[in-house]
Amino acid sequence: MRLTVTLDNLYKRLAATLAVSGIGLGLGWTVVSNFIVRGVEDRRWSYPREWLIAVVERFPNSARVNFRLANVEIADVAQHGMFDAQAESHAEQAVNLSPWDYQPRSLLAMAQELNGKQEEAENSLRAAVKLAPNHAKLNWAFANLLVRREKLSESFRPFRIAVGSNADLLPPAIETIWRSSDGSLDALKSFAGDDTEAMLAVAKFLTGQNLFAEAGAVLNSIDKQAKAHSPKSPELIVALMRAGQFDLARATWVELMTTIRPDVQAPGALIWDGGFEMDEVEGLNQFNWAIHPDKFARIAIDRGVARTGRGSLKVVFSGLDTTTLNDQVQQTMVLKPGASYYLECYAKAKDLITPEGPRVAIIGQSGLIAASSPAPAGSSDWQRLTVSFVAPANRVVTLAIVRTPRFSYDDPTSGTIWFDDFTLVER
Numbered sequence: 001m002r003l004t005v006t007l008d009n010l011y012k013r014l015a016a017t018l019a020v021s022g023i024g025l026g027l028g029w030t031v032v033s034n035f036i037v038r039g040v041e042d043r044r045w046s047y048p049r050e051w052l053i054a055v056v057e058r059f060p061n062s063a064r065v066n067f068r069l070a071n072v073e074i075a076d077v078a079q080h081g082m083f084d085a086q087a088e089s090h091a092e093q094a095v096n097l098s099p100w101d102y103q104p105r106s107l108l109a110m111a112q113e114l115n116g117k118q119e120e121a122e123n124s125l126r127a128a129v130k131l132a133p134n135h136a137k138l139n140w141a142f143a144n145l146l147v148r149r150e151k152l153s154e155s156f157r158p159f160r161i162a163v164g165s166n167a168d169l170l171p172p173a174i175e176t177i178w179r180s181s182d183g184s185l186d187a188l189k190s191f192a193g194d195d196t197e198a199m200l201a202v203a204k205f206l207t208g209q210n211l212f213a214e215a216g217a218v219l220n221s222i223d224k225q226a227k228a229h230s231p232k233s234p235e236l237i238v239a240l241m242r243a244g245q246f247d248l249a250r251a252t253w254v255e256l257m258t259t260i261r262p263d264v265q266a267p268g269a270l271i272w273d274g275g276f277e278m279d280e281v282e283g284l285n286q287f288n289w290a291i292h293p294d295k296f297a298r299i300a301i302d303r304g305v306a307r308t309g310r311g312s313l314k315v316v317f318s319g320l321d322t323t324t325l326n327d328q329v330q331q332t333m334v335l336k337p338g339a340s341y342y343l344e345c346y347a348k349a350k351d352l353i354t355p356e357g358p359r360v361a362i363i364g365q366s367g368l369i370a371a372s373s374p375a376p377a378g379s380s381d382w383q384r385l386t387v388s389f390v391a392p393a394n395r396v397v398t399l400a401i402v403r404t405p406r407f408s409y410d411d412p413t414s415g416t417i418w419f420d421d422f423t424l425v426e427r
Contacts, residue, residue: 087111095124102131106138109145118149129158136165143173147180156191163198170198174205185214196226204236212245219252228259234283241286246334246396253287260284270333271399274345274422276301276311289313289331296323296413305418307346307382312420315358315401319414322405325358330400335391336426343387343399345422347375352415358403360385360419364392371402375417382420388427399424 088111094104105128113121125142132138139158146155159173174188181187188205192198199222206215219227219236227233233256240249257272260281272288280288293299295318302314317323335341345360357375361368370389391397401419 088115100131102128102135102138105131106141109141113145118145121145122149134161134165136162136169139165140169144176147176152177152180152187153190159191160193160195160198167197170201171205174198174201178205178209185211189218196222196230197232200227200230200232200236204232204239207236207239207243207245210243212240212243212248215240216248219248224255224259228256231283234286237284237286246332250287250334253284256284257281257288270335270341270424270426271343271422272331274424275306275309275420276313277309287332287334289329290327292328294328296320296325297328299328302418305348307348307420309420312348312418313401314416314418316416317352317354317413319412321412322409323354323403323413324405325401325403327400330363330398333397333399333424335395335397337391337393337395339391340427341389341391341424342427343372343389343422343424345372345385346382346420347385348382348418348420349375349378349380350416351379352377352413352417354403354413354415355410356403356406358401358417360387360422361400361402362387362389363398363400363402365394365396366392369397377415 088108091104091108091111095108098104105124109121109124109128112118112124122145125138125145128138129135129142140162143155143158143162146152146158155177159169159177163170163173174191177187177191178184185206188202189199192202199218203215203218203222206212206218233252237249237253237256240246240252254272261278276289278288291299291301291313297318298316300314301311303311305314306312313329315329343360343362349357352375354377357377359371359374361371363369369392370387372385372387375385376383399422403413
């Protein structure tokens with residue numbers, strides 16, 4: 001289909017020219033307007049407040065322009081400490097122009113609270129949350145406003161939603177609730193509910209407050225299976241150890257390990273996995289064997305050699321002079337202060353060439369407490385090594401396999417030695 005227009009006189013030509021020019025100017029202005037509005041909206045650029053006011057006067061019906069001006073006016077409060085009441089009207093205009101967008105309502109709530117209108121601010125944030133019910137930052141702001149409004153119990157739900165979207169908010173949420181409730185454990189429990197991660201975070205927080213009995217009570221109330229498989233459990237054990245609560249830390253650790261591996265070992269054993277039967281549980285090595293090979297020796301669990309069971313600890317020396325073992329193999333133990341103990345284990349050597357063999361040692365906070373005789377050089381079947389000692393007052397000792405050169409230099413150590421069947425009993 002073709003449309004033909006005949007411009008056969010001057011008036012028609014002028015009318016056509018004006019029409020085309022008007023359309024072109026209109027399209028051009030639309031492009032320019034969109035460019036200006038988009039430029040104002042772009043947070044990467046900052047503009048003087050006076051310039052934004054002029055833009056608002058030119059585009060009074062732009063939600064984005066009103067929003068940006070209100071944002072700048074509210075930000076000025078932090079810099080100058082003076083609040084411009086126009087910020088509220090500009091934010092309200094943005095809400096009216098974009099009623100289904102949560103951001104203008106959130107900004108309006110900020111302006112209203114700065115203007116001393118806390119009830120209106122709460123209503124604006126409620127409306128914003130309805131538009132974006134799972135938004136972490138928005139729910140966080142709403143929960144904190146409710147706290148400031150002394151509606152603590154009502155703040156728990158938006159706190160939970162915020163934490164559910166951003167786990168990093170859990171510790172500050174707990175601290176906020178604690179401060180706002182004047183240190184109420186019931187408030188923390190009510191917030192945490194039956195959520196395992198929240199309850200573990202509460203226990204860790206209480207540990208930081210030196211409320212260890214309360215932390216233990218919270219721990220005992222958590223389902224064992226959920227606790228055993230939570231990534232926060234190792235963090236809590238480390239926090240208890242740093243606080244010097246080794247009894248509670250080890251009891252919690254043993255509970256986790258026996259829940260994960262219920263048929264491997266009796267939980268009352270003083271040495272964990274003395275026969276090297278268990279596979280490592282990732283993240284839970286605080287009271288298990290810690291094995292760190294280095295240049296002097298390759299160290300690993302050997303499933304092909306064992307005195308009893310299915311495994312032993314294998315140490316293959318590298319043949320270097322002045323071989324030293326300090327913390328390459330160790331386990332932390334918690335004992336009764338002042339009690340006497342007897343440790344026994346077995347060692348088997350193959351082609352072990354050394355000025356002096358490795359020993360089994362008990363090390364306390366102040367250094368060596370006791371050590372076995374050195375394992376014999378050469379090749380041998382399983383031989384017993386023993387250590388008798390008294391636990392120090394601070395109760396925490398380290399069981400380690402050590403080799404300390406007698407002098408600043410001694411001959412190379414090479415060959416292989418296995419260790420198995422560690423047991424510790426109180427005398």
